[in-house]
Amino acid sequence: MQGLADSDGYVHFENQEVHLIVSPNVELVSRILISIGIHHTSGVNKGLDILKISIKDAYRLPIFSPRVKSYRFKLVQRLASAKRLNRGPWPTWLSSQVDGLVAGKHSTRGIMLDILDRHNLLVRASNVRRHARKFRLES
Numbered sequence: 001m002q003g004l005a006d007s008d009g010y011v012h013f014e015n016q017e018v019h020l021i022v023s024p025n026v027e028l029v030s031r032i033l034i035s036i037g038i039h040h041t042s043g044v045n046k047g048l049d050i051l052k053i054s055i056k057d058a059y060r061l062p063i064f065s066p067r068v069k070s071y072r073f074k075l076v077q078r079l080a081s082a083k084r085l086n087r088g089p090w091p092t093w094l095s096s097q098v099d100g101l102v103a104g105k106h107s108t109r110g111i112m113l114d115i116l117d118r119h120n121l122l123v124r125a126s127n128v129r130r131h132a133r134k135f136r137l138e139s
Contacts, residue, residue: 001032005063011055011075013109014125018058018076023049036061055079082122094123095131102132103139 008021022029026042026049033040033051038061040051053063059080064073085091090098094115101111108128115121 001036001061001063002065004029006065006068006070006072009063009072011072011079012052013075013079013112015052016055016079016122016124017052018055018063018072019043019045019050019052020063021045021048022051026051078116079122082116082120084122090123090127090131094121098123098128098131099135102135108132 004022005018005020010019011017012019020029029051030040030042033053038053038057040053040057043050043052053061055076058064059076062073062076064070064076066073085094097115097118098111101114106114108125111128111132112123112125115123
């Protein structure tokens with residue numbers, strides 16, 4: 001699995017998933033993942049079959065080699081260990097920081113990375129987008 005992931009896998013940062021390009025072996029790789037207890041979903045990206053694995057499961061496996069310590073492994077490690085917020089409104093400090101980043105025309109990914117870098121906090125892309133829309137309407 002690590003060989004497949006290191007050559008044909010990537011971290012989908014905004015969805016907090018690892019995607020494996022598995023065409024034409026989707027059934028085989030899916031059975032392997034099931035046999036080792038890794039939940040996944042399937043999809044298609046640019047005409048290629050992919051399997052999607054949560055960051056937590058990808059890190060637990062580990063899907064990328066911890067010996068190689070590639071940038072993909074390090075990103076999965078970082079995302080798996082990052083803090084997350086409970087449901088409900090964001091703290092005021094986070095809203096203010098995101099407002100500043102939105103005003104500075106940062107992308108959703110850029111905002112998520114900034115918050116992760118500064119606070120080891122992972123915020124969902126959908127929440128960043130919703131907050132950005134609200135901020136733009138109020139500005």
